[in-house]
Amino acid sequence: MVDRAPAVSMTGRERWLVAATELAGVTAYTGGIGSHYAALLPALQRSGADVDLVLFSDSDQVGDPEDDAIRLRRYVRTDGMSRTAALGRCAQVVREVFGERRYARVFLPEWRALGSALPSRAPLLTNLATGMRLVHEVSGLELGDLPHETRLAAAVQMSLEERQIRRSAGLIAISSAMQARVTAMFGPLPPARVVRNCVDIAAIRAAAVSAGLPSGWPPRNSPASPIVLFLGRAERRKGVVDAISAFGRLWRRLPSAHLVLAGAGGDARFEPRRADLLSLLPEDARRNVTWLGHVRGPELSAAIAASDVAMTPSRWEGFGNVALEVKAIGTPLVATSGSGFDDFCADGVDCLLVPPADPAALADALWRAVNDPAASRSRADVALRQVQEYAPDPVAADLRRAADDLLGPATED
CATH class of the missing domain: 3.40.50.2000 (Glycogen Phosphorylase B;)
Incomplete structure (x- = not known):
């Protein structure tokens, strides 16, 4: 049976759907965003937001989320898939989970376009952290510089990431430099706010x-x-x-x-x-x-x-x-x-x-x-x-304020 619980509970707690390709302590590989999210999500819980989590990785799960209140809805292995197939699979899983219950906020990085298949009504906040087009720009690479067999996947990923950004209800940039850079790349975008990263x-x-x-x-x-x-x-x-x-x-x-x-x-x-x-x-x-x-x-x-x-x-x-x-x-x-x-x-x-x-x-x-x-x-x-x-709790509080500013206060559906 599909859970149709409201996006805000009787106690006023919001439901957030978060998806990523790494999380410290849960996925084998962890970079900056994986450490940031591992610190941020328990702080969101402490601030009054219930978190459902979806993770995608090319290796086995190595642990559970640090906070027992964070519900790991799906852990999806993407190894063995082509790059383009993995992009489609990840986006489809996020759409499926979104359709299973109501969420006040959907918080996703732009990397791998995890939110590119969400319906336009989704309360999507894209966390501008690192996209494929930006990686290529900073690396000084054009598509033609890549191995021939990787060009299609890179082009598809860039296209889908831009789609997610443009279809977002709001954008959360990790720095003022990031907000300026993405605006320079894509032109007019949905409304954005800067919320810094955190570490534990x-x-x-x-x-x-x-x-x-x-x-x-x-x-x-x-x-x-x-x-x-x-x-x-x-x-x-x-x-x-x-x-x-x-x-x-x-x-x-x-x-x-x-x-x-x-x-x-x-x-x-x-x-x-x-x-x-x-x-x-x-x-x-x-x-x-x-x-x-x-x-x-x-x-x-x-x-x-x-x-x-x-x-x-x-x-x-x-x-x-x-x-x-x-x-x-x-x-x-x-x-x-x-x-x-x-x-x-x-x-x-x-x-x-x-x-x-x-x-x-x-x-x-x-x-x-x-x-x-x-x-x-x-x-x-x-x-x-x-x-x-830059501790987790003040950053989580600022993120929730930015979400309210961009989307309006969370309400029951």
């Missing part, structure tokens, strides 16, 4: 002191051997080429420095080969580079805490959750200006900001961070005092 600050800080370091973490040979941590997928858009080039410059000034790269890889469309990256370094510097690959939550927090400086040198970033995690832990941060970091980073105050795609400036900032630890500590202390604004 308490859990991150606890893991930083209690979790073990990732396998392969390099030994610190001496206090004068600083560890520089790169955070992000090993993609051009995340600045991995700039990071390697900058480290080569730093190593020439400080041969004891060690570079550790923490981030997933494996997508040749966007990533340079590891051999090509290493070729950017002096031969003697290459042995001072450690590749960890994808590092999951608690171990990543421990890695950040064990580093002398962490860098997030994205060529453009919608928000940059991992930079927020660095600030929450208290490790000195170097990031790039001109995108989402600008919403929560101030150069010389709580971090160092450099222009994107500028290895020389990045190297100088890394040198400043390790050569003047007192100044670095001062900036990190400022970051620690400011980061509470």
Whole structure:
């Protein structure tokens, strides 16, 4: 029997339908949005919104949602499907779940166009985080640059993501830079509001002191051997080429420095080969580079805490959750200006900001961070005092206010 319960209960609690392709603690892979949603959804529950969840993944479920009140309606494996078939399947499942009961809000990222098949009456709020067209723009890629067999799927995904955005009742951008960028790409859009991302600050800080370091973490040979941590997928858009080039410059000034790269890889469309990256370094510097690959939550927090400086040198970033995690832990941060970091980073105050795609400036900032630890500590202390604004509960409250502003107060159907 189809559940026709109202979108708002007798106690005034709203029903939200949320779908995503990753969620920390539940899916095997977790990036920024997966960590953000894992912190946000329990906070939505605490604020008075009942959450139904749909997840799509190419691997088995690894756990259950942290909050028992979050109802996991579907967990759908998409491995074994073609990219285009997976797009259709995901959108259809979301439509099916939406039709099973009434929802006051449907909250979906634009990635993979999970809401592209929803009826026009759906109270859809699209979370502007990262779409396929934006990934290609930031990576400097055209469809013709992709392997021939992937072009159709990429074109379909871009088209469906744009359809979802345009059919939304409202848009929630993760930063002012994201809102401006999507408007520049697509022109006039549904009404939008900016609501920042959040991280579970308490859990991150606890893991930083209690979790073990990732396998392969390099030994610190001496206090004068600083560890520089790169955070992000090993993609051009995340600045991995700039990071390697900058480290080569730093190593020439400080041969004891060690570079550790923490981030997933494996997508040749966007990533340079590891051999090509290493070729950017002096031969003697290459042995001072450690590749960890994808590092999951608690171990990543421990890695950040064990580093002398962490860098997030994205060529453009919608928000940059991992930079927020660095600030929450208290490790000195170097990031790039001109995108989402600008919403929560101030150069010389709580971090160092450099222009994107500028290895020389990045190297100088890394040198400043390790050569003047007192100044670095001062900036990190400022970051620690400011980061509470990005805890889950205040962000969830702002999201619900933005939803009411865009859609009107939730009412029973």
